[in-house]
Structure formats: structure tokens, C-alpha cells
Amino acid sequence: MKTRIHNIYKRLSEDVDGIIIMNSTKPHVDMTFYYVTGLIHGEYEGSAVLINPDGTAEILTSVLEEESACKSGLPVTAIKKSEEREECLKDMLKDIKKIGVNSSELTYSAYKKIKDSTDAEIVDVSDTISEARNVKDQEEIDRLKEAGDIASRVADKMPDVIEEGMKEYEVAAEISYMMKRRGATGDAFETISSSGRNTAEPHFTSSDRVIKSGDFVLLDFGAVYKRYRSDITRTFAVGGVTGKQERMYKTVLEAQEAALAMIEPGVDGKEVHNAAAEVIESSEFKGKFTHGLGHSIGLSVHDGSGLSPSVDIVLEPGMVFTVEPGVYLPGFGGVRIEDDIVVTEKGYELLTNASKKELRSI
Numbered sequence: 593m594k595t596r597i598h599n600i601y602k603r604l605s606e607d608v609d610g611i612i613i614m615n616s617t618k619p620h621v622d623m624t625f626y627y628v629t630g631l632i633h634g635e636y637e638g639s640a641v642l643i644n645p646d647g648t649a650e651i652l653t654s655v656l657e658e659e660s661a662c663k664s665g666l667p668v669t670a671i672k673k674s675e676e677r678e679e680c681l682k683d684m685l686k687d688i689k690k691i692g693v694n695s696s697e698l699t700y701s702a703y704k705k706i707k708d709s710t711d712a713e714i715v716d717v718s719d720t721i722s723e724a725r726n727v728k729d730q731e732e733i734d735r736l737k738e739a740g741d742i743a744s745r746v747a748d749k750m751p752d753v754i755e756e757g758m759k760e761y762e763v764a765a766e767i768s769y770m771m772k773r774r775g776a777t778g779d780a781f782e783t784i785s786s787s788g789r790n791t792a793e794p795h796f797t798s799s800d801r802v803i804k805s806g807d808f809v810l811l812d813f814g815a816v817y818k819r820y821r822s823d824i825t826r827t828f829a830v831g832g833v834t835g836k837q838e839r840m841y842k843t844v845l846e847a848q849e850a851a852l853a854m855i856e857p858g859v860d861g862k863e864v865h866n867a868a869a870e871v872i873e874s875s876e877f878k879g880k881f882t883h884g885l886g887h888s889i890g891l892s893v894h895d896g897s898g899l900s901p902s903v904d905i906v907l908e909p910g911m912v913f914t915v916e917p918g919v920y921l922p923g924f925g926g927v928r929i930e931d932d933i934v935v936t937e938k939g940y941e942l943l944t945n946a947s948k949k950e951l952r953s954i
């Protein structure tokens with residue numbers, strides 16, 4: 593993991609003597625902890641890792657997770673009683689004059705613990721950490737591919753699973769079970785399993801609504817594989833496809849294709865969003881694409897960046913994003929098609945590959 597630590601340090605705009613990643617209680621566990629240690633198993637609540645400019649690192653954790661933490665190959669200090677934590681932290685930080693923290697994931701109470709343990713100047717290096725994490729290495733890409741593959745295989749099975757009369761939450765439960773049967777350790781986020789008019793709400797999650805003929809069914813879900821996440825959306829029609837449903841689907845698919853065609857190193861992320869937005873804006877569904885085109889994804893489902901009019905980013909090989917245009921008609925329904933991609937030297941590669949050419953009828 594030395595390379596990852598060097599990647600963070602080489603992107604810093606001001607020098608620091610160390611960077612401390614400090615976790616609180618779940619969900620306030622900084623995924624950067626896993627990024628720099630390479631660990632997969634363990635919760636690491638209340639744990640910390642200090643990373644140094646020379647690429648070395650040391651872990652502070654509880655006895656409970658000592659054995660797991662040692663798998664990183666890094667030096668581990670295990671705390672037996674919580675009273676020891678402050679002394680251990682003081683000792684860890686004793687030679688440091690200027691220390692970096694990841695403010696976007698650090699709770700205020702963890703910040704106070706750091707402040708009470710050192711006289712060092714504390715600086716925020718969260719932008720640098722986010723930039724470093726945005727460019728994935730091969731091991732990360734391999735895991736993202738597996739996470740994408742698990743979700744894609746489940747997406748392709750869904751038309752056989754969904755039946756009229758099922759409730760939205762039953763479909764969500766099937767997805768979760770099917771992903772786990774294929775090697776996922778969990779859902780990448782709370783599954784969106786919406787039907788009928790609920791599909792017009794982009795972040796609906798799921799309800800007890802019964803799926804019936806004439807509905808759209810919109811499924812947005814992802815798998816976790818070795819801590820890395822996928823995110824895919826497919827939309828289906830129930831009991832045949834109407835002309836309007838077909839036109840919505842075609843427009844969204846065309847928007848996604850226009851965006852994908854833009855993706856290569858050196859391109860501004862806003863242009864990728866705009867390519868999709870232009871297709872929708874020049875259609876009968878003008879004004880109905882109401883969110884950014886995509887977000888970066890990795891150890892977190894929203895990994896710190898995105899393809900949207902409000903984010904400044906120039907694409908580099910190794911960046912991973914979702915590409916997810918949608919059209920939402922309140923009271924009628926919505927269509928979204930989402931895939932994950934990795935930017936390559938020449939363009940992009942899809943990490944999800946479920947079929948999408950046609951609006952499939954269930």
C-alpha cells in the first residue's frame with residue numbers, strides 16, 4: 593500500500609509530517625483506513641492509522657481487532673483499555689509538527705482527541721485524499737469489476753424474478769439474496785426497487801406497493817465485493833410496452849450512449865454530463881433530467897467526485913464513475929439506465945454489462 597500513501601503525499605499542496613486517519617463508530621468509519629492499509633476484514637471502529645511521507649504506516653486499534661489488523665503487515669499497537677488510547681495516540685504523534693486530517697470523514701469528537709494528543713498544527717488534506725482515491729490502481733479496478741459483474745448478472749435475471757402481484761420490497765430482498773449467493777458481502781447501498789409512479793422519484797428506495805401491469809419497475813442497486821462497490825440501474829415494463837414508455841427508454845439510452853462516447857482522458861467531466869443532457873433537452877422530455885450524470889465510486893458509493901455541471905474534474909485513466917441519465921415524469925413514472933465505467937488510456941471500459949438495448953417487458 594506504499595504506492596497509495598505516496599500517491600497521497602505527491603498530490604499535497606503543502607508539506608505535512610504525517611496524516612492521521614481516525615475512525616469513530618460506524619457509519620463514521622473513514623474508508624481511507626482500508627485504502628491505505630489494504631485491509632478487507634474488520635470494522636475498525638475507534639481505530640486510527642498514521643501514514644508517513646516515506647510510505648510507512650502504523651495502526652492503532654483495539655485488542656479485539658489486533659489479529660485482523662496484523663494482516664496488513666503494518667506495525668500494530670493494540671489498546672487493551674480505552675484509557676490507554678490517549679497515551680498511545682500521544683506516543684504515535686510525538687515527533688510530528690504538522691499533521692494532516694481528512695475533515696470530510698473525521699467526526700468532531702475524533703478531531704478533539706487528536707487535538708488533545710498533540711501540539712502539532714492540524715491541516716485539512718481531505719481534497720488531496722479524495723483526488724488520490726479517485727484514481728484507482730489495478731487491484732481496485734479488479735475488485736470493482738467483480739462487484740460490477742455480480743450486480744450485472746443479477747440485473748439480467750430480474751425479468752425472471754419479478755411477477756405482477758409482488759411488492760417492491762420483495763424484489764429488493766431477492767436482489768440482495770441473489771447478489772450474496774454470487775459472492776457479494778452486502779448491498780452497496782439501500783436498494784431502490786420502485787414501481788409505477790414511484791419510479792418518478794429518483795431516490796425512492798422501496799415500499800409495499802404491489803407491482804401491476806402497465807408499471808415501470810426501476811431497480812437501482814449494487815454489490816460490495818472485497819469492500820468495493822458497484823451501482824447499476826435497469827428499468828423494465830410490466831405487461832407490455834406502451835409507445836410513451838418506449839420513447840422515454842430510447843431517449844435515456846441515447847443520452848447514455850452520447851455520454852459514454854465522450855469519455856476519454858483529458859475530457860472535462862461537465863462535458864460528459866452535457867452530452868447526455870443535450871439529448872434529453874432536445875427531446876419531448878426536456879427539463880425532466882433532474883440530477884447529475886454520475887458520481888465516482890470505489891470504497892464508498894459516492895467516492896468524492898462526479899460527472900455533473902457543479903464538479904470540476906478532468907478525466908484521467910483509472911477514474912471510475914457511474915453514468916446514469918434518467919427521465920422522470922411525476923405521476924407517470926421514470927426511466928434510468930446506469931452503468932459503471934473505468935476511464936482507460938484510450939477511452940473507457942464498462943464494469944457493468946447487463947443487457948439494456950431494449951425496454952424489456954415482464
Ligand SMILES: [Mn+2]
Nearest residue numbers: 823914916930
Ligand atoms: Mn448511482
